[in-house]
Amino acid sequence: MKNYKNMFGVAIKSIDFAWQTNRRLMIMIMLFHIFQGAVVYLQFTSFSSIVDEIIKIKQGHGRTSELVTQSVVLGLSFLLPLMVGNINTHYRMIFRMQQSVRLEMYKIERQGKLDIGTIESSSYQNLLRSAQEWGNGSVLNLQDFFFNSATNFASIITSISILWSLNHWLVVFAVLAAAPVYFFYKKYSMEVFRIRYFSINDQRIINNRISHFEELQKAVDVILLKLQTWLKDQIRDHKMSYNNKIIAAERKKAISYSIMSLWYLLFLFAAIGLMTREALTGGIAVGGLLLAFSTYTRFYQTINGYIESIGYAEEASRYAARWFELFALQPRIVSKENAVRIAFKEPPLIEFDNVSFRYPNEEGETPFVLQHISFTIKPGEKVAIVGVNGSGKTTLIKLLCRIYDPTEGNIYVNGINLKDIHLEDWQSALGILFQDFPVYNLTIRESIGVGRIEDNGQLPAQKEERLQRAAQYSGADDFIKDYDQLIWKEFAGGIDLSKGQHQRLAVARMFYRNAAVTILDEPTASIDAVTEEKIFSTLEQNLQGNTVILITHRFSTVKNADQIILLEHGRIIEYGSHRELMLLDKQYAALYNMQAKRYLESEEVRDR
Numbered sequence: 001m002k003n004y005k006n007m008f009g010v011a012i013k014s015i016d017f018a019w020q021t022n023r024r025l026m027i028m029i030m031l032f033h034i035f036q037g038a039v040v041y042l043q044f045t046s047f048s049s050i051v052d053e054i055i056k057i058k059q060g061h062g063r064t065s066e067l068v069t070q071s072v073v074l075g076l077s078f079l080l081p082l083m084v085g086n087i088n089t090h091y092r093m094i095f096r097m098q099q100s101v102r103l104e105m106y107k108i109e110r111q112g113k114l115d116i117g118t119i120e121s122s123s124y125q126n127l128l129r130s131a132q133e134w135g136n137g138s139v140l141n142l143q144d145f146f147f148n149s150a151t152n153f154a155s156i157i158t159s160i161s162i163l164w165s166l167n168h169w170l171v172v173f174a175v176l177a178a179a180p181v182y183f184f185y186k187k188y189s190m191e192v193f194r195i196r197y198f199s200i201n202d203q204r205i206i207n208n209r210i211s212h213f214e215e216l217q218k219a220v221d222v223i224l225l226k227l228q229t230w231l232k233d234q235i236r237d238h239k240m241s242y243n244n245k246i247i248a249a250e251r252k253k254a255i256s257y258s259i260m261s262l263w264y265l266l267f268l269f270a271a272i273g274l275m276t277r278e279a280l281t282g283g284i285a286v287g288g289l290l291l292a293f294s295t296y297t298r299f300y301q302t303i304n305g306y307i308e309s310i311g312y313a314e315e316a317s318r319y320a321a322r323w324f325e326l327f328a329l330q331p332r333i334v335s336k337e338n339a340v341r342i343a344f345k346e347p348p349l350i351e352f353d354n355v356s357f358r359y360p361n362e363e364g365e366t367p368f369v370l371q372h373i374s375f376t377i378k379p380g381e382k383v384a385i386v387g388v389n390g391s392g393k394t395t396l397i398k399l400l401c402r403i404y405d406p407t408e409g410n411i412y413v414n415g416i417n418l419k420d421i422h423l424e425d426w427q428s429a430l431g432i433l434f435q436d437f438p439v440y441n442l443t444i445r446e447s448i449g450v451g452r453i454e455d456n457g458q459l460p461a462q463k464e465e466r467l468q469r470a471a472q473y474s475g476a477d478d479f480i481k482d483y484d485q486l487i488w489k490e491f492a493g494g495i496d497l498s499k500g501q502h503q504r505l506a507v508a509r510m511f512y513r514n515a516a517v518t519i520l521d522e523p524t525a526s527i528d529a530v531t532e533e534k535i536f537s538t539l540e541q542n543l544q545g546n547t548v549i550l551i552t553h554r555f556s557t558v559k560n561a562d563q564i565i566l567l568e569h570g571r572i573i574e575y576g577s578h579r580e581l582m583l584l585d586k587q588y589a590a591l592y593n594m595q596a597k598r599y600l601e602s603e604e605v606r607d608r
């Protein structure tokens, strides 16, 4: 029952969505469907009238004019549904397209408003994957069910009224004959349906194994490691397992449906017996007998088809529900109502005041990943954050960018609590380059240009000089030959770049952005030491006046930073300039010396 309640709720939402998209089209399609459901009975009634009239004419008291009229009606009753059907198919296609665009736009719009914390949560990712399982087809298919319901209801109501007018018992027999359909459907037909559509695990594994033959990097490994047979066997086994499940379920279905047909036949004979008796005793004419037979069988077929579609709609509603859940998502991090508006023209003073943090988790509390963090970054300072993997460096940056709010403590920007500053203003002041930076399949010019988009949401007009300077500072100009070169190998004339080249382009984007606070989270991991050195020296020279926060594992690049923060297990264990920390001669100095020694050793090996 709960399933149907949910299904009903989701169906209402999807119908409302259709209504909001184009109500005129929706009403028109609805009327077409009702017409198609009812008009078929016009064929039955006119045909039975023709038969009766022929008999009457043979007996000498029929009218030829009536025969002609009924023949025209019969012709129209065939012609009209065909025409309406074609027009309806056309408008339904248009309506689906309109809604498909609107659904996608609505989804993208909602996603664009979400905060990064929500986007990186596993619950959101699961929701997204589940919604995408059927694409927006789930919502549209649910609407199809609604339209088809109109046809089916029109058909059921018309057939019941015809049967009722002929003999009340016909309705009783028809209903009893159709009664077990749902039970059999739920038990057997649904099983096949479920296996067919929801053997997702088998299908995922099959697709994954096939991808090893199709994707370049994977295919190379398949050949070199000779994995062909091993992978092929897996594909075959999963396909066989899927097929065997289907065959077993189909067999059960065929047997059970045969049993159900006997039940139907029982009531069909009862109905035929009843009507034949009526015809023999003169209760109805021969045409009436024909009408009863065709209406009776049509009623059963309609019920059968309709119940099949309920099951399908039930499944579609589960996936459509995910779409509406996506639409209802609200960002967790938002600007306060009276948030302070600041145009950050100058780099601000940043203060962390006893900040502790644990990642939000719906399933329970997670451990603190940052504890009692306090430090100050003066405007224009170059700050380096160092520490081993998992020490909390990126998390600290996420708090500064307000991707998350601290669990305890506060962050102040120019003395104002970050939570009180308008989120958009603060984000406009930041230029962030994370380790997993995105690769834009655009031209080189656009790839750099997206670093600073215009207020109207468009790419900036060509600012050639500035663009080229950014490429120069990042070292990207070494490989750029044409700024209009498309970075997209799958397209004619498009090229791909090496990892390091992609990284230089991403750094160029940051230079181009020229934000008041630039944050670089290991942006040079794939870049060779020489280029890295070059990037950081230009960074220091050219982002003069701007605040720069740099996360890196290479200690040699942080030597010139105004201050270095060393994190361990989410706590600051050392804090100061390179000189100060070397003089302190503790953890930082040890790590620095260790890296320097390794560097010197490798230099010696190379020299030898």
Ligand SMILES: Nc1ncnc2c1ncn2[C@@H]1O[C@H](COP(=O)(O)OP(=O)(O)OP(=O)(O)O)[C@@H](O)[C@H]1O
Pocket (backbone or CB within 6 Å): 120, 359, 366, 369, 387, 388, 389, 390, 391, 392, 393, 394, 395, 396
């Ligand atoms: N989204 C998340 N949800 C839950 N825990 C997370 C999440 N991101 C990171 N963590 C955990 O927080 C801790 C700190 O991670 P963080 O990424 O800040 O470390 P890091 O110092 O930047 O590491 P690395 O040098 O490897 O990039 C780790 O224990 C990590 O598992």
